[in-house]
Amino acid sequence: MAAVPSYTVVEGGTIITPRGFRAAGLHCGLKKTERNDIGAIVCEVPAAAAAVYTTNIFQAAPLQTTRESLHNGRLRAIIVNSGNANACTGKQGDADAYEMRALAAESFGVEAEDVAVASTGVIGENLKMDCVRDGIARLAGALTDETDGGEQFSQAILTTDLVKKELCVTLRIDGQPVTIAGAAKGSGMIHPNMATMLAFMTTDAKVGSEALRKLLKRTTDGTFNMITVDGDTSTNDMLVVMASGLSGQKTELDEHHPDWAAFAEAFAAVCEHLAKSIARDGEGATKLVEVVVSGAESSESARAIAKTVIGSSLVKTAVYGADANWGRIIAAVGRAGVPVNPHTVDIKLGDIDVLASSQPVPFDEDLALEYLKGDTVRISVELHMGEEQATAWGCDLTYDYVRINAAYRT
Amino acid sequence: MAAVPSYTVVEGGTIITPRGFRAAGLHCGLKKTERNDIGAIVCEVPAAAAAVYTTNIFQAAPLQTTRESLHNGRLRAIIVNSGNANACTGKQGDADAYEMRALAAESFGVEAEDVAVASTGVIGENLKMDCVRDGIARLAGALTDETDGGEQFSQAILTTDLVKKELCVTLRIDGQPVTIAGAAKGSGMIHPNMATMLAFMTTDAKVGSEALRKLLKRTTDGTFNMITVDGDTSTNDMLVVMASGLSGQKTELDEHHPDWAAFAEAFAAVCEHLAKSIARDGEGATKLVEVVVSGAESSESARAIAKTVIGSSLVKTAVYGADANWGRIIAAVGRAGVPVNPHTVDIKLGDIDVLASSQPVPFDEDLALEYLKGDTVRISVELHMGEEQATAWGCDLTYDYVRINAAYRT
CATH class of the missing domain: 3.10.20.340 (ArgJ beta chain, C-terminal domain)
Incomplete structure (x- = not known):
């Protein structure tokens, strides 16, 4: 990294600080306590998007659904629940992941093919779909671009985590302010191989999905793929990034753009911060x-x-x-x-x-x-x-x- | 394994139950408490011998010494201490391992090239050689072919182990009773790759060192190399077997001997018992x-x-x-x-x-x-x-x- 970073940290920034994003999180009954257990991020325009997934052979149902949605490198929304991983849940699990996607699309007014699905929690139990349906319906009314939306979302993805993991940074591209934000959950079964348990990033940078995909792959190899809590690679690891392109920058970012190195550095800083936060908050960790x-x-x-x-x-x-x-x-x-x-x-x-x-x-x-x-x-x-x-x-x-x-x- | 085993367990048998072996163990000051911390096995004739060693790159000093002694597939004695692994101890550590070998040879009246050396305990501290010298001198007088010698030896190789690991079995080769015995220590830093922390086996079978070496390699792959306590492969893992040949059997055992399968089965039973005992007595284990x-x-x-x-x-x-x-x-x-x-x-x-x-x-x-x-x-x-x-x-x-x-x- 350069001596002087290309970016500055946005204090209090959340996943919806980049322009074009709304978020929400609430409790729908998947967790036994009253903590948030379902959340969503919605982009007001089609976002360039990329994701990396666990290398575990037993990939959870939502990963397949998300892969399908991402085939064209574009997303409008992410729906995520905690408390149940929807992993090793058979055909019912596949059906539930697709239903989550369809319900979120309908509630948020977007196409199902533009929705990513993620789950985290216990393996091998079917989702309580009554709770999920109720939660998604209520999320639509709760979506906001106010800071609280980002905070509620960050809470909704946690399981045994003690603290939220998030970072927001800003830098200039073409002289315009561009913002990059991320939120993650970790804690146990953390030994990522291609991605971490669950992490979400947003940016208002104008960047193509192919450039974003390459940057994501390279950056995760040196950040999320270099952390471990217990050596156990999860069935649900997923990192999704969405770029709204609403920053106002003049030209699209790619490897040949003069500000590419600065963008990559800021992007890596967010990834490294989230990865280290997951490690520090590993289950039972004191340091x-x-x-x-x-x-x-x-x-x-x-x-x-x-x-x-x-x-x-x-x-x-x-x-x-x-x-x-x-x-x-x-x-x-x-x-x-x-x-x-x-x-x-x-x-x-x-x-x-x-x-x-x-x-x-x-x-x-x-x-x-x-x-x-x-x-x-x-x-x-x-x-x-x-x-x-x-x-x-x-x-x-x-x-x-x-x-x-x-x-x-x- | 066959429905009816080729062997029977010798209740109360120890490492010196096979004919031709004496052993001893005592406290010389390497452990802080009064527990045994140095021991020896001596064979009254040159024994066919074989060993397997850890694959860790930082092999402790005694392993190199033992390798040298075993170049001709023959041993007369094994000297072993617990409380200090003599690993990552530099040139002084090498010198100390050679001195242990020379002192043991002199005390026990055998050639230095016929002595194996093994150590287990803390890594990175030099051996208190005053204690070792005193211990080896006293061991010579304590060596016995009475059961107590085997028991004292088994105690001398333990560190955080809670129980001794040993097994003695007998079977017939050429119609003659042949005995195989083993003693091991384990507990922590247990994830063997080629051998376990420390294990010693004796037999009075008449068997060539090359046949013994092949059998040992094949058997450890399915026994000692299939256990783990914490995934940490030690710097000191070593398994040494000595065959005195004093059973009275008529012909030497090799793969073409009609009783080879029975011998291999009994040999594997001792290895599997020791390996499982190490796993069950892993540090902190309840099951x-x-x-x-x-x-x-x-x-x-x-x-x-x-x-x-x-x-x-x-x-x-x-x-x-x-x-x-x-x-x-x-x-x-x-x-x-x-x-x-x-x-x-x-x-x-x-x-x-x-x-x-x-x-x-x-x-x-x-x-x-x-x-x-x-x-x-x-x-x-x-x-x-x-x-x-x-x-x-x-x-x-x-x-x-x-x-x-x-x-x-x-």
């Missing part, structure tokens, strides 16, 4: 863990090592216990399945050297303890084999992760 | 989990799926909570990285059908709860794609796993 692998022979190697270290249960429990147990880090590096020179590895915890040229470095345990007690822990691994690097984000493994997941359905 | 994948296109696919399900944190926490959350099982099947037909999968918890042809099956939740509260949980996954199958073993993920590992060094 964000960042693993930076540098000096790798290839970016694939760097990514493989970063993801192995961030996913290690032993590293995660050591971080939870503020224990500078770097032996677990080097053990994870050594089992990543990629070539590593066993004699040239340096490891740092924050700024504290603990391993140099694969040999232990005496360090101040009190200082390390102090650092590891913080709310963000950075582990740096320098391989001294090449120039490539990668960063992965995750969280610690705590009693609360076990508590939450030992009785999720009950 | 053994067994995942059987059948109907796969290839044994590689079956193994990949079984290992993904057994390693899933979400499956492990659900089992801990006795929650019949099969959605997590199917999600794990779908992210194993091998082809699966998304429409033909059956899943059972014990004998309870929960998924048939990838569709939910209504089941009695109380019955499932009762089953999942037991001390052994079997998850069966039938793919309906072919004839191959695989079984993996692991344990649940509990508060105690977090507690143990959040403060391992302190």
